[in-house]
Each structure stands twice: as C-alpha cells, then as structure tokens.
Amino acid sequence: MKLQIALDTLTIEECIMLLDEVKDYVDIIEVGTPFLLEEGNKPVKIFKERYPQLEVLADTKIMDAGEYEAEGAFKAGADIVTVLGVTNDATIEGALKAAKKYNGKVMMDMICVADMAKRTQQMDAMGVDYICCHTAFDIQETGKNPLDELVVINQNITNAKSAVAGGVKLETIDEIVAEGAGVIVVGGAISNAKDRIAMAKAIKEHMK
Amino acid sequence: MKLQIALDTLTIEECIMLLDEVKDYVDIIEVGTPFLLEEGNKPVKIFKERYPQLEVLADTKIMDAGEYEAEGAFKAGADIVTVLGVTNDATIEGALKAAKKYNGKVMMDMICVADMAKRTQQMDAMGVDYICCHTAFDIQETGKNPLDELVVINQNITNAKSAVAGGVKLETIDEIVAEGAGVIVVGGAISNAKDRIAMAKAIKEHMK
Numbered sequence: 001m002k003l004q005i006a007l008d009t010l011t012i013e014e015c016i017m018l019l020d021e022v023k024d025y026v027d028i029i030e031v032g033t034p035f036l037l038e039e040g041n042k043p044v045k046i047f048k049e050r051y052p053q054l055e056v057l058a059d060t061k062i063m064d065a066g067e068y069e070a071e072g073a074f075k076a077g078a079d080i081v082t083v084l085g086v087t088n089d090a091t092i093e094g095a096l097k098a099a100k101k102y103n104g105k106v107m108m109d110m111i112c113v114a115d116m117a118k119r120t121q122q123m124d125a126m127g128v129d130y131i132c133c134h135t136a137f138d139i140q141e142t143g144k145n146p147l148d149e150l151v152v153i154n155q156n157i158t159n160a161k162s163a164v165a166g167g168v169k170l171e172t173i174d175e176i177v178a179e180g181a182g183v184i185v186v187g188g189a190i191s192n193a194k195d196r197i198a199m200a201k202a203i204k205e206h207m208k
Numbered sequence: 209m210k211l212q213i214a215l216d217t218l219t220i221e222e223c224i225m226l227l228d229e230v231k232d233y234v235d236i237i238e239v240g241t242p243f244l245l246e247e248g249n250k251p252v253k254i255f256k257e258r259y260p261q262l263e264v265l266a267d268t269k270i271m272d273a274g275e276y277e278a279e280g281a282f283k284a285g286a287d288i289v290t291v292l293g294v295t296n297d298a299t300i301e302g303a304l305k306a307a308k309k310y311n312g313k314v315m316m317d318m319i320c321v322a323d324m325a326k327r328t329q330q331m332d333a334m335g336v337d338y339i340c341c342h343t344a345f346d347i348q349e350t351g352k353n354p355l356d357e358l359v360v361i362n363q364n365i366t367n368a369k370s371a372v373a374g375g376v377k378l379e380t381i382d383e384i385v386a387e388g389a390g391v392i393v394v395g396g397a398i399s400n401a402k403d404r405i406a407m408a409k410a411i412k413e414h415m416k
Contacts, residue, residue: 009276034277037268038284040248060245063269063292063319064344068217069242076246084271086294086320090346111271112294136272138298 001177001207004057005200006165006187008032012043018191019051022200028055028080028183036060041076048077055079061109063087066094074102080129085110085119092126105129107163107183111136116149120156128160130183135166145172150179170199173206209385209415212265213408214373214395216240220251226399227259230408236263236288236391244268249284256285263287269317271295274302282310288337293318293327300334313337315371315391319344324357328364336368338390343374353380358387378407381414 005026007015019029029051031043036058048056057080058073066083073081083095085108092106099106107130113119116133123131133149146166153162161182168176169189176184186203193199213234215223227237237259239251244266256264265288266281274291281289291303293316300314307314315338321327324341331339341357354374361370369390376384377397384392394411401407 008273033271034273034280036248037244037266037277038248038280040244040246040250042248058245061269061271063241063271063317064342064346065216065242066346069245072242072246084294086292088320088344088347091344094346109271112296134272136296136299138272138274138302139296 001181002027002183003200003204003207004028004030004163004183004185005190006030006032006059006185007043007191008034008187010191012039012046015043015047016050018196019047021197022190023051023054025197025200025204026054028057030057030059030185031078032187033059033061041073044073044076044078057082057107059109062091062095064091066091067098068094070095070098070104070106071102074098074104078104080105080107082107082109082132083128084108085113085123085131089122089126092123092128096127099129107132109134110149110153116152117156120153124157124160130163131157131160132163132165132183132185137166140167147172147175147179150176150181154180170203170206173203177207209389210235210391211408211412211415212236212238212371212391212393213398214238214240214267214393215251215399216242216395218399220247220254223251223255224258226404227255229405230398231259231262233408233412234262236265238265238267238393239286240395241267241269249281252281252284252286265290265315267317270299270303272299274299275306276302278303278306278312278314279310282306282312286312288313288315290315290317290340291336292316293321293331293339297330297334300331300336304335307337315340317342318357318361324360325364328361332365332368338371339365339368340371340373340391340393345374348375355380355383355387358384358389362388378411378414381411385415
C-alpha cells in the first residue's frame with residue numbers, strides 16, 4: 001500500500017521543503033493538475049532528479065491526445081500519468097501505448113464516472129495499472145467521501161490496483177486501509193498539518 | 209464569428225513565428241492542453257504580451273478545482289479558459305466565479321458529453337460564454353465530425369455562443385459557417401499548411 005502526496009498549491013521551493021521533510025514516509029510524489037497548468041513539466045523533472053527513490057505522478061487528467069500527452073509527461077520523468085475515466089477508450093489506449101514505451105504506469109481518475117462498476121471492469125480489461133476513485137475537491141463540502149466508490153472498484157478489478165483520493169486524512173485512513181487500496185492519496189492533511197513530518201509518519205504507520 | 213488558432217505541438221518560438229505570420233487573420237490564440245502541460249502558463253503570458261490585440265484561450269480542460277485553476281490562467285493573462293462539460297456543476301460555477309473576478313470568459317468543452325442537448329441547456333442556464341462541440345483528436349480517424357453536435361448546441365442555446373473544434377479545415381469550413389458558430393477552432397489545417405498565411409486568410413475569408 002503506497003502513500004502518494006498530492007502537491008497542488010505550493011511553489012516548487014515550498015514543495016522541496018515539504019518533500020525533504022516527509023520523503024521517508026511517502027512513496028509517490030504527485031504533481032497536481034493546477035501545479036502542472038502553472039509550471040508545466042518543470043516540477044516533474046526537478047522532483048524526479050531530487051528524489052529518484054520515489055515515484056513521480058503527473059496528474060495530467062488526460063482527456064484527449066492520450067499518447068502524445070502521456071509521452072510528454074513520461075519524457076519529463078514521470079513514472080505515472082493520470083487519464084480521466086470519462087474519456088474515449090482510444091485516449092486510454094494511447095496513454096497505455098506511451099506507458100509501454102517508457103515503462104511507465106497509467107492511473108485512471110474516475111471522477112464523474114457515472115457507472116463505476118462497469119467502467120472499472122472496462123479499464124481493468126484494458127490493462128491500466130491503477131483505478132482511482134476521486135471525490136472532486138469542488139464537491140468535498142457535500143460530505144461525499146470516496147470509500148463507497150473504493151468498495152465498488154475493489155469488487156470489480158482483477159489485474160489493476162485501486163487507488164483513492166479526495167480529502168483523505170488521518171481520521172478516515174483506517175476505514176480505507178481496512179477496505180484495501182494500492183495507493184492512498186493525501187494532500188492537505190499532510191501539507192497543511194502543523195507538524196508535517198509527524199502527520200506523514202502517522203498516516204504511513206496507519207497503512208501498515 | 210471568430211477564428212481561433214489551436215497551438216499544441218510547436219515550441220514557443222515556433223508559435224511566435226506562426227503567429228507573426230497569421231495574426232491579422234485570427235482572433236483567438238489557443239494554448240492547447242499538451243502545450244500547457246509542457247510549459248505551464250508561460251506561453252499564455254508571452255502571447256498575451258506580444259499580441260495584446262488578440263484574445264488568448266488557455267485550454268485548461270478543467271475537471272476539478274474550477275475557481276483555483278481558472279484563476280491561475282486568468283492571472284497569467286488568459287481571456288478565456290476551458291472547462292469540461294462532463295464535470296460537476298460546482299466546478300463550472302467555480303470557473304465562472306473566477307471569470308467574473310477577472311473579466312474573463314468560460315468555454316465549455318463538450319468532449320464525451322453523453323446528452324448534448326440536455327447538458328447544453330444546463331450550461332447555457334449557468335451563464336457560460338461558449339459551448340464547444342469537440343471531436344476528440346483520438347477519434348477523428350473514425351470519420352466523426354463535429355457538425356452534427358454543433359447543430360444540437362445551436363438548437364439549445366439562448367445566451368451562450370457555440371464553438372466548434374476537431375479537425376476543422378478549409379474543405380469543411382463552409383458547412384460550419386452555414387450552420388453558424390461564435391468561434392471556429394482550427395489547428396493543423398493552418399499550422400501544417402504549406403502556405404500558412406494563405407491558408408489562414410482563406411479560412412478567415414470563408415467565415416465572412
């Protein structure tokens with residue numbers, strides 16, 4: 001079970017300060033979508049060079065031009081790219097083609113997917129690496145949490161691993177760990193914590 | 209009727225060479241999604257400074273964190289951002305809030321939207337500026353073209369304007385112009401043309 005730290009609103013310098021603190025407790029560094037839109041692939045390159053022992057995920061949320069966009073991220077040093085579950089199968093196939101070429105991985109972001117069970121089965125059969133249930137930031141206030149969707153994903157995967165994102169924090173980690181997931185994504189719960197090292201360590205320990 | 213040139217695969221320097229050639233015939237410069245993922249907001253800033261008389265669209269394809277991601281693009285100088293039609297309404301509302309603050313515009317990219325008529329009505333009622341039918345690059349080989357969807361959008365808008373993207377070229381411009389659209393997006397048909405100035409001029413003339 002891997003811990004992925006999502007980096008969205010910090011500068012590159014602030015991220016390095018944070019990662020230097022928590023690098024022993026996280027497995028995957030996520031360069032979040034707004035961070036990519038702001039800085040492009042630069043943080044992907046910098047983090048991969050500075051933390052070669054960790055995986056870097058570019059949260060590209062690919063919707064089209066699957067092969068081209070995935071290739072761009074892999075070339076920059078990403079180990080994992082994200083593709084939206086709501087997109088065309090051809091786009092996912094394109095990203096998988098690029099992943100094969102660069103020995104990278106594809107994580108499906110299932111945000112706004114209507115039929116989670118059916119789409120999970122399709123994605124699993126296509127050979128994606130991770131299928132991630134993701135409660136959108138914009139609807140977290142509604143109290144929706146990703147656990148229900150994680151259960152559905154776990155019930156419908158054979159080869160892919162599940163992942164979970166969206167407001168995950170220390171208070172909710174145990175039920176996720178009990179359900180099981182290949183990757184647990186945590187953002188603000190670590191980066192906004194008073195003691196970030198202690199929080200990353202505590203979350204990681206709950207995952208054992 | 210505005211002509212939007214989509215820039216996806218060129219470097220910033222190559223884009224400037226192209227834009228210097230065609231700037232009198234285009235109205236909107238689109239910084240395409242792969243370009244944003246590669247370079248971040250840098251080309252948005254550069255193109256807005258160099259071509260202040262043109263609008264700049266950041267093809268952010270926002271799926272979450274609507275206000276935050278739209279604000280980032282508007283701050284960098286974008287006049288228009290794109291949001292995916294398949295996303296949560298809260299994300300669209302967030303982008304619209306940012307647009308109001310920065311006097312910017314929101315274009316909905318209707319790629320992979322299942323019920324085009326219904327979603328168009330919803331988007332129109334929410335107050336978006338443009339609703340764009342978009343044949344994904346990854347499925348253009350199937351022969352699908354955006355005209356059928358453009359008809360549906362035009363039938364279901366009251367306040368928003370329609371836009372059309374995906375493989376538009378000189379040979380298909382007349383039927384789009386006849387149907388009517390607020391914005392026509394052209395990419396490779398201009399950027400890959402033997403004579404790019406002549407092609408941009410010809411397409412623009414067909415739009416009169």
